[in-house]
Amino acid sequence: SQQGEEDPQALSIQxxxxxxxxxxxxxxxxxxxxxRQNSGRGLVxxxxxxxxxxxxxxxxxxxxLDTSKKSSSLLITASRAADTASYFCATxxxxxxxxxxxxxxxxxxx
Amino acid sequence: xxxxxxxxxxxxxxxxxxxxxxxxxxxxxATTMFWYRQFPKKSLMLMATSNEGSKxxxxxxxxxxxxxxxxxxxTLSTLTVTSAHPEDSSFYICSxxxxxxxxxxxxxxxxxxxxxxx
Numbered sequence: 001s002q003q004g005e006e007d008p009q010a011l012s013i014q015x016x017x018x019x020x021x022x023x024x025x026x027x028x029x030x031x032x033x034x035x036r037q038n039s040g041r042g043l044v045x046x047x048x049x050x051x052x053x054x055x056x057x058x059x060x061x062x063x064x065l066d067t068s069k070k071s072s073s074l075l076i077t078a079s080r081a082a083d084t085a086s087y088f089c090a091t092x093x094x095x096x097x098x099x100x101x102x103x104x105x106x107x108x109x110x
Numbered sequence: 111x112x113x114x115x116x117x118x119x120x121x122x123x124x125x126x127x128x129x130x131x132x133x134x135x136x137x138x139x140a141t142t143m144f145w146y147r148q149f150p151k152k153s154l155m156l157m158a159t160s161n162e163g164s165k166x167x168x169x170x171x172x173x174x175x176x177x178x179x180x181x182x183x184x185t186l187s188t189l190t191v192t193s194a195h196p197e198d199s200s201f202y203i204c205s206x207x208x209x210x211x212x213x214x215x216x217x218x219x220x221x222x223x224x225x226x227x228x
Contacts, residue, residue, distance in 0.1 A: 035219075040201070040222075040224070041221065041222065042116075042203060042219050042220055042221035042222045043154075043203065043205075043219040044219075045216065045217075045218070045219075048216070088153060088154065097144065097156055097159055098144065098156065098205070098217060099156060100146075100153045100154040100155075100156075101153060102152075102153045103152075103153045105151075
């Protein structure tokens with residue numbers, strides 16, 4: 001399976017704290033993307049990082065990519081209750097298919 | 111960003127019936143669309159790649175005759191779950207690939223269709 005793995009599977013933090021999620025994958029990739037999914041809803045694209053990039057920022061989001069370790073991390077700073085959702089990494093290969101990680105369920109407690 | 115719609119958003123059917131789910135790219139042409147299924151509290155599993163004007167490419171373990179995919183136009187792909195059974199109950203999500211702009215490649219996801227087979 002090309003599916004990646006994420007950890008932790010579940011994360012519960014207080015509002016205002018930072019949340020860090022990690023994603024590991026198995027083979028070489030073109031890019032890696034992070035998505036957010038509210039319960040029972042579709043996916044919202046958060047950020048894309050290409051294989052030749054090491055770090056990227058978007059608002060309160062910071063993504064890193066380490067291709068030597070085949071891993072990525074998503075940091076959400078100053079978390080808010082509205083950040084409560086599941087977060088998935090998706091890796092894109094030469095065929096342009098996406099394979100999703102197992103996901104991290106984030107709960108931000110007001 | 112680009113918009114992808116799915117219809118219906120929710121469907122309940124009896125075991126043995128067939129269910130068709132539509133995926134539309136509303137403001138761009140999509141030569142390639144993807145179909146995923148997601149079980150409760152689980153990740154998305156890629157089922158197949160839908161190519162306009164040609165046969166779909168299915169992932170290992172996905173039954174072609176069970177999940178029929180038709181990509182008849184550049185804005186529409188359909189997934190038909192044939193002779194649905196309770197184990198087919200799931201959340202089905204499609205995505206459409208917007209043609210490359212520069213070096214970036216983006217997929218846009220539909221809102222999903224929840225299928226419940228009784």
